[in-house]
Amino acid sequence: xxxxxxxxxxxxxxxxxGKEIVGVKKRVLIGPGEGAPTFAVRLFTVAPGGHTPAHxxxxxxxxxxxxxxxxxxxxxxxxxIEAGSVVFVRPGEFHGFRNTGSDxxxxxxxxxxxxxx
Numbered sequence: 001x002x003x004x005x006x007x008x009x010x011x012x013x014x015x016x017x018g019k020e021i022v023g024v025k026k027r028v029l030i031g032p033g034e035g036a037p038t039f040a041v042r043l044f045t046v047a048p049g050g051h052t053p054a055h056x057x058x059x060x061x062x063x064x065x066x067x068x069x070x071x072x073x074x075x076x077x078x079x080x081i082e083a084g085s086v087v088f089v090r091p092g093e094f095h096g097f098r099n100t101g102s103d104x105x106x107x108x109x110x111x112x113x114x115x116x117x
Contacts, residue, residue, distance in 0.1 A: 003034055012045065023050025023099070032113055040113050046070065046097060046105040054096035061111040063087040069101035081107075 012025040024046050031040035046052065046068075054073050063072075065085040071078040072087055073096040080100075081087060089095050099105035 005029075007043070010043075016050075020053035021051070023047030024052055029108075036113055038113055040111050040115060042109045042111070044097070044105075044107050044109055046099040046107075048099050048102050048104070050105075051098040052096050054094065056092055056094050057115075058091050059112050059115060060091050061089050061109055061115075063089065063097075063110075064108045066106045066108065068099060068103050068105035070097055070099045070105040072097055 007027070007029075010027045010029060012027050015024050015026050016022055024044060026045075027043040029041045029043055030036050031042075043066075044052070063086070065081050065083055065087070067083050069080070069082045071080050073094075075094045078098070081097075097105070097107070
C-alpha cells in the first residue's frame with residue numbers, strides 16, 4: 001500500500017555543526033524507515049549564508065532545487081543554481097552546496113538507500 005505523508009509531519013533535523021555545515025536542516029522523506037529498498041529522498045533547507053560541507057563520496061546522487069538561489073561548489077569553482085535547477089553529482093566528484101540568496105535554499109537530494117541506514 002502506498003504511504004502518504006505531509007512534509008510538515010516529517011521532522012526537520014538541524015544537522016549544522018557550525019563549521020563544515022552551517023544553517024542546514026534535513027528531512028528524510030523516503031528511506032529505510034519507509035521500506036525503500038534502493039533509494040532515499042531527502043529534503044534539505046539551507047538558511048541564507050548557510051552551506052553543506054564540500055566533500056566526495058563513492059556514490060552518485062541527484063539534486064532538484066525547489067526554492068531559492070545558491071551555488072554548487074566544484075573543484076573548478078562554483079556554478080549557480082536556483083529553483084528549477086537539476087544537478088547530477090557523479091561518484092567521487094567533489095561538491096557542496098551554498099545558499100547565496102536572501103531566502104532559504106531548498107532542494108531534494110536522491111541517493112542510494114545505503115547512505116541513510
